[in-house]
Amino acid sequence: MRLVSWNVNGIRAAVRNGFWSWLEDDGPDILCLQETRIQPEQLTPKMHKPPGYHALWHAGERRGYSGVATLSRERPGSAREGFGQPRFDVEGRTLLTRHRSFTLLNVYFPNGGRGYERVLFKIDFYDALLAYCGQLRSAGERLVVCGDFNTSHQPIDLARPKENEKTSGFLPEEREALSRWLDAGFVDVYRQLHPDKREYTWWTYRFDARARDIGWRLDYFLLTEDLLPDVRDARILGDVQGSDHCPIALELDL
Amino acid sequence: MRLVSWNVNGIRAAVRNGFWSWLEDDGPDILCLQETRIQPEQLTPKMHKPPGYHALWHAGERRGYSGVATLSRERPGSAREGFGQPRFDVEGRTLLTRHRSFTLLNVYFPNGGRGYERVLFKIDFYDALLAYCGQLRSAGERLVVCGDFNTSHQPIDLARPKENEKTSGFLPEEREALSRWLDAGFVDVYRQLHPDKREYTWWTYRFDARARDIGWRLDYFLLTEDLLPDVRDARILGDVQGSDHCPIALELDL
DNA sequence: CTTATTAAG
DNA sequence: CTTATTAAG
Numbered sequence: 001m002r003l004v005s006w007n008v009n010g011i012r013a014a015v016r017n018g019f020w021s022w023l024e025d026d027g028p029d030i031l032c033l034q035e036t037r038i039q040p041e042q043l044t045p046k047m048h049k050p051p052g053y054h055a056l057w058h059a060g061e062r063r064g065y066s067g068v069a070t071l072s073r074e075r076p077g078s079a080r081e082g083f084g085q086p087r088f089d090v091e092g093r094t095l096l097t098r099h100r101s102f103t104l105l106n107v108y109f110p111n112g113g114r115g116y117e118r119v120l121f122k123i124d125f126y127d128a129l130l131a132y133c134g135q136l137r138s139a140g141e142r143l144v145v146c147g148d149f150n151t152s153h154q155p156i157d158l159a160r161p162k163e164n165e166k167t168s169g170f171l172p173e174e175r176e177a178l179s180r181w182l183d184a185g186f187v188d189v190y191r192q193l194h195p196d197k198r199e200y201t202w203w204t205y206r207f208d209a210r211a212r213d214i215g216w217r218l219d220y221f222l223l224t225e226d227l228l229p230d231v232r233d234a235r236i237l238g239d240v241q242g243s244d245h246c247p248i249a250l251e252l253d254l
Numbered sequence: 255m256r257l258v259s260w261n262v263n264g265i266r267a268a269v270r271n272g273f274w275s276w277l278e279d280d281g282p283d284i285l286c287l288q289e290t291r292i293q294p295e296q297l298t299p300k301m302h303k304p305p306g307y308h309a310l311w312h313a314g315e316r317r318g319y320s321g322v323a324t325l326s327r328e329r330p331g332s333a334r335e336g337f338g339q340p341r342f343d344v345e346g347r348t349l350l351t352r353h354r355s356f357t358l359l360n361v362y363f364p365n366g367g368r369g370y371e372r373v374l375f376k377i378d379f380y381d382a383l384l385a386y387c388g389q390l391r392s393a394g395e396r397l398v399v400c401g402d403f404n405t406s407h408q409p410i411d412l413a414r415p416k417e418n419e420k421t422s423g424f425l426p427e428e429r430e431a432l433s434r435w436l437d438a439g440f441v442d443v444y445r446q447l448h449p450d451k452r453e454y455t456w457w458t459y460r461f462d463a464r465a466r467d468i469g470w471r472l473d474y475f476l477l478t479e480d481l482l483p484d485v486r487d488a489r490i491l492g493d494v495q496g497s498d499h500c501p502i503a504l505e506l507d508l
Numbered sequence: 509c510t511t512a513t514t515a516a517g
Numbered sequence: 518c519t520t521a522t523t524a525a526g
Contacts, residue, residue, distance in 0.1 A: 009517080010520045035517085037521060064521035065516070111517055150517095204517090205518040244517080244519075263526080264511045289526085291512060318512035319525075365526055404526095458526090459509040498510075498526080514522075 004028040005146040006247035010037040017242035034108035034148045036067035060092030067092045070106045083132045107147035112168035126177035145222040151178045157217040186222040189234040199236045202245045221250045258282040259400040260501035264291040271496035288362035288402045290321035314346030321346045324360045337386045361401035366422035380431035399476040405432045411471040440476040443488040453490045456499045475504045
């Protein structure tokens with residue numbers, strides 16, 4: 001089966017930019033969207049019921065901000081919006097769905113770009129969600145955590161590591177927060193499969209960055225080790241337009 | 255000499271839409287702009303000193319809202335922003351300049367479209383400014399008052415009079431406020447010269463109204479009677495694009 | 509519908 | 518630079 005994760009930076013803008021025809025072409029079994037930036041009452045009928053999919057949309061309180069959605073060909077066994085911490089959940093950042101052979105966590109991690117208080121919030125979010133994942137794993141669940149982590153982990157994960165050591169997205173403390181996920185047993189599948197590849201998943205809209213490939217790898221599939229035997233491929237779909245992020249894909253033998 | 259008045263609905267948008275080349279082509283001696291929607295610190299050098307003109311810009315307190323500007327080839331003898339009533343003056347709606355043979359009042363009258371309290375404000379503004387003009391006339395000044403009056407005076411002044419009797423812009427009480435100016439001796443020069451012409455100066459951006467000429471005459475040159483002998487022509491420049499209003503022109507033998 | 513704004517990214 | 522918002526017109 002094929003999973004895709006994509007920060008669409010506004011589902012309505014993505015729709016203007018060809019989202020539906022892309023979805024028809026790619027046809028993933030599960031699609032995780034981040035930064036949908038839409039409230040339930042603003043959803044079009046097609047968003048509510050995309051042809052061939054079950055859809056769950058989770059919005060934050062603030063209009064036009066954050067939000068995630070999970071689309072799946074098979075109806076999820078169960079689902080949860082947020083993870084039980086109001087100060088994070090009100091921002092509409094996580095959606096948990098249970099599928100035949102794993103549990104999926106679709107996550108839009110906070111951006112730390114507007115002041116250090118948001119960096120602290122982001123790191124708290126990283127740690128709180130990791131603790132929640134610990135509970136799920138203790139209960140025997142196999143986990144796929146995907147989405148926009150808003151952090152490049154290593155120098156290979158962004159075009160300009162040196163220049164960005166003091167920029168949110170590549171701060172030491174953010175990288176360490178992500179390291180704690182890996183130390184806890186989560187595997188960054190793309191990097192595992194392609195140890196030396198320099199490919200990015202986000203480019204600023206400024207300075208013609210995407211054409212020049214001055215980007216960052218901010219989007220990941222993190223898997224618990226028990227799922228690794230089922231991994232067939234993990235790829236970055238760098239040609240797909242319609243957002244400042246591109247989608248990433250995971251193929252599982254399930 | 256040639257005077258032009260134009261509600262540009264955002265000078266920056268007008269500049270994007272060819273304002274400077276229009277100005278060079280038309281070359282009025284005096285240009286009155288309304289709804290400039292710009293703060294002093296946002297003016298470009300060219301706006302600050304348009305080639306061949308002296309320029310005065312008067313902004314309201316609120317960013318992106320209201321504002322007027324008067325450009326003149328000859329430096330005005332004197333000038334005044336507002337007319338001494340803070341509750342009107344803070345909105346940046348009037349600019350008085352004194353020229354060789356008349357005093358010019360460039361006015362952006364309030365729009366009454368957002369609730370009846372703004373209709374009342376608009377009517378108060380009409381009356382307060384008329385009283386101020388009375389003072390100027392008592393002091394012997396010959397007056398040209400021009401700008402966006404935000405009111406169509408008679409049924410001939412809008413495409414759909416019947417349908418708009420309860421719409422701000424053609425409310426009986428607004429039309430009466432404008433009538434008080436005419437009763438006080440101001441002359442609507444365009445209508446004086448063209449008693450039966452149906453031409454408009456504003457069209458909503460919606461419904462393709464301009465292409466269908468579903469418009470309103472909202473912009474006027476009002477003159478004190480002592481200036482009438484010097485009037486050569488008054489016209490509506492309906493072909494000029496770049497705003498939801500078109501400019502209006504007055505030719506004087508001065 | 510369009511302009512300009514403000515908040516975010 | 519781009520998305521979405523809100524206030525105005």
